[in-house]
Amino acid sequence: MNARDITNMSQQAANGLPCRGKVLNLDNMNPNVRRVEYAVRGAIVQRALQIDKELKEGVKKPFTEVIKANIGDAHAMGQKPITFLRQVLALCAYPDLLDDNKFPDDSKQRARRILEACGGHSIGAYSSSQGIECIRQDVARYIEKRDDGISSDPDNIYLATGASDAIVTMLKLLVCGKGRDRTGVMISIPQYPLYSAALADLAAVQINYYLDEDKCWSLDIAELKRAVTAARQHCNPRVICIINPGNPTGQVQSRQCIEDVIRFAKEEHLFLMADEVYQDNVYAEGCKFHSFKRVLFEMGPEYSTTVEMASFHSTSKCYMGECGFRGGYMEVINMDPEVKAQLTKLVSVRLCPPVPGQALLDLVVNPPQPDEPSYDKFMKERTAVLAALAEKAGLTEQIFNTVPGITCNPVQGAMYTFPRITLPQKAIDKAKAEGQVPDMFYCMKLLEEEGICLVPGSGFGQREGTFHFRMTILPPTEKLKFVLQKISDFHIRFTQEFS
Amino acid sequence: MNARDITNMSQQAANGLPCRGKVLNLDNMNPNVRRVEYAVRGAIVQRALQIDKELKEGVKKPFTEVIKANIGDAHAMGQKPITFLRQVLALCAYPDLLDDNKFPDDSKQRARRILEACGGHSIGAYSSSQGIECIRQDVARYIEKRDDGISSDPDNIYLATGASDAIVTMLKLLVCGKGRDRTGVMISIPQYPLYSAALADLAAVQINYYLDEDKCWSLDIAELKRAVTAARQHCNPRVICIINPGNPTGQVQSRQCIEDVIRFAKEEHLFLMADEVYQDNVYAEGCKFHSFKRVLFEMGPEYSTTVEMASFHSTSKCYMGECGFRGGYMEVINMDPEVKAQLTKLVSVRLCPPVPGQALLDLVVNPPQPDEPSYDKFMKERTAVLAALAEKAGLTEQIFNTVPGITCNPVQGAMYTFPRITLPQKAIDKAKAEGQVPDMFYCMKLLEEEGICLVPGSGFGQREGTFHFRMTILPPTEKLKFVLQKISDFHIRFTQEFS
Secondary structure (H helix, E strand, O other): OOHHHHHHHHHHHHOOOOOOOOOOOOOOOOHHHHHOOOHHHOHHHHHHHHHHHHHHOOOOOOOOOOEEOOOOOOHHHOOOOOHHHHHHHHHHHOHHHHHOOOOOHHHHHHHHHHHHOOHHHOOOOOOOOOOOHHHHHHHHHHHHHHOOOOOOOHHHEEEEEHHHHHHHHHHHHHOOOOHHHOEEEEEEEOOOOHHHHHHHHOOOEEEEEEOEHHHOOEOOHHHHHHHHHHHOOOOEEEEEEEEOOOOOOOOOOOHHHHHHHHHHHHHOOOEEEEEOOOOOOEOOOOOOOOOHHHHHHHOOHHHHOOOOEEEEEEOOOOOOOOHHHOEEEEEEEOOOHHHHHHHHHHHHOOOOOOHHHHHHHHHHHOOOOOOOOOHHHHHHHHHHHHHHHHHHHHHHHHHHOOOOOEEOOOOOEOOEEOOEEOOOHHHHHHHHHOOOOHHHHHHHHHHHHHOEEOEEHHHOOOOOOOOEEEEEOOOOHHHHHHHHHHHHHHHHHHHHHOO | OOHHHHHHHHHHHHOOOOOOOOOOOOOOOOHHHHHOOOHHHOHHHHHHHHHHHHHHOOOOOOOOOOEEOOOOOOHHHOOOOOHHHHHHHHHHHOHHHHHOOOOOHHHHHHHHHHHHOOHHHOOOOOOOOOOOHHHHHHHHHHHHHHOOOOOOOHHHEEEEEHHHHHHHHHHHHHOOOOHHHOEEEEEEEOOOOHHHHHHHHOOOEEEEEEOEHHHOOEOOHHHHHHHHHHHOOOOEEEEEEEEOOOOOOOOOOOHHHHHHHHHHHHHHOOEEEEEOOOOOOEOOOOOOOOOHHHHHHHOOHHHHOOOOEEEEEEOOOOOOOOHHHOEEEEEEEOOOHHHHHHHHHHHHOOOOOOHHHHHHHHHHHOOOOOOOOOHHHHHHHHHHHHHHHHHHHHHHHHHHOOOOOEEOOOOOEOOEEOOEEOOOHHHHHHHHHOOOOHHHHHHHHHHHHHOEEOEEHHHOOOOOOOOEEEEEOOOOHHHHHHHHHHHHHHHHHHHHHOO
């Protein structure tokens, strides 16, 4: 029995309760878990759900629904699933439909191929832990096509329960050491909080490098050098994580920048983790997605045979937005074969990624071809989603930048805007007095007054003294315009109230 | 740079390679991950997959297919999916089918209800991290019905990516402390190796308690006392895990035994984890599944208001065997509300369990009712699967017990047999000479000679000097008879060869 248990016991005894605390309480639970924070589903979302319930119970509010612009959840925002994907999934779930004339031949052919690769021809069987082999082959072919022929080995592909799962698994492999030898992981600020959460859980050292907001959130190698040099004083930096296109910041990295990062990783002997889940979400003119893998190989064997890397992709984003299926993969490059064996062993403990998500991934990497019956409809639906996103990306930047006190970088890619907001000193003081960080105070007030749920910038990290929020651009155009107007009005009102 | 890096560098320099080792290698990877073992998909399964490939490539073997009896994967063994479940899943995946006359009304009604609870009425949206609310309500009602009215709160239900996910999450919350204060977790020997793997990963202390093979793998409280008392010398025992019905051992615990375990957990101040994923898989006459929750509440408020517990269930076993969907849940009881908030936060980092798996779970806990059109077919299919399993359980015990040197307890429940095998000393010596544990040597030889893949008992733990294997009883009856005969013949041959 430790001191905490004794304290617990005395408290309970004083209350006249049986003389023993909980086996598991806040003081004796895993301290790493306590340190985990995940703002995208944090306090503000809890409050949004409460308000939803209050509205349903008839409580009167200045609005009739809560608009949840906190998360990149396309279908929840009204985006319709792509017909072809869902037809094949239905065929896989209930193969009796393979006799149905309503389904086009190519959807049936895809479903048959997936089912043949499943144990007992059922998506209800476990797959191999690394993922169904023919799907890994399709992923490798997709990568080869994307990268203009640079080869990809299906044995280097690991299917996963969404990209999040693969990212956490990769970080877990990389963390070791104690004290000053503890693994340090470089992450961008602002970052997607999966990274900080995973690092807290693994008790790894988070090394922040700051993106340059004034240069459209670009990544500066001098800043990487500063960060890694400072970190070497107190930990062992071994990993650099890059999100491209950026989340929450929406920038798309130039080819040159990617080359510089790869050179930096090699020089500093770092494992490179490239989060490329938004690779199809590029909107800005002049911007193009360059995969880290491709740039690595184009830099020649000095790099392509030495730099260790993992790249991550997902079925949750891009044009399909199928978040609920939890599909994704990673490709590992130059990984030590003994470590790969350990990775395979580690993922086998959880048996396999969800097979419907694997099937969905297969369709995403192996979509209808021009000579197939589903091609036209598929392309029409895909193009419409991406065109609407591009329009909304432009709209968002444009409207926010008309508001005094809001500055917004172009949304070059991904699904979010991360505008900077100027908050009056009085608001900052009021927030502090209420024990809140200022941008949380701002977002909570917006939620209560307008029913719009955003995530405060502090949940992603930001330079000291600056304030932001993350908003997804996913609502349908008319609703997005409405949301942008509401936020703009609120910002002006807020500024006046606290001036 | 540490000593390992320098060693690596010198090795590489000696080989004329660039003067730097891998960023990530076997020596500098996460040491906890290295310690993880998961026999169910271990070396023997790797070899089985190789043999599969060799057969496909035309290599001649004494058999034409590898029979994988290593894992409880019902569909892979030819079990057909339950029609009603798959109909509803197809409707959820492709809602255009809701207009199709081929589907019965109750399947459509279930699909509509699930879709209405999804963001944007799509299973492609993220759900809340704890799981879709109406599904958690259905789970709670299912538990109430199972436990004859003892109440269940949907807020205590957490849906998960299979039961494995929930078990690992719960263990993660419970692990803290260093050295002699490190959390100790009691697990049965033999155990399901998810537990030992998770404990290695979390660097928790594994406390073994042995099941009594001579008494049909029953659990003896004196043995629990022995184990916990010894463990208190070197760690802080905080958790006891029970698998009922047993995996790999197939026993079904008596009500009395469950009461004793609960009393023990209270006395020793342990958190109780009840792995009840085989709750519908009870075959032996006189045996009945008693849930820990129900027994806890029937023991009165002294227990029902104090003993902290989590119970786990899955869509992968029972009559449906839908492993690929990765559906499952846990119910937590008497958990500190502050810890519950931490649990909710922790699961939110992974966003949500796969929504198709959640939908499937909903159907399992809310199956067709007698007045609904799908009822008769559903019951016919369900009953047929369970009756076949009961027959195969009996058959397995009966055939194995005719073989000299194989002793097999009754398969009262679950999906496995864990017979004891007597190995000649010469075989044990030969195995040692080849650097293998004796039961792995035995199982590898069986695989090479007969194409049957089992898991050696050492992967689950067994008393020193005893040897076992785990085999699933899932193959179709005729194939199971064939497998049992092949193993019996092999055992006799093996015994002769090494006598």
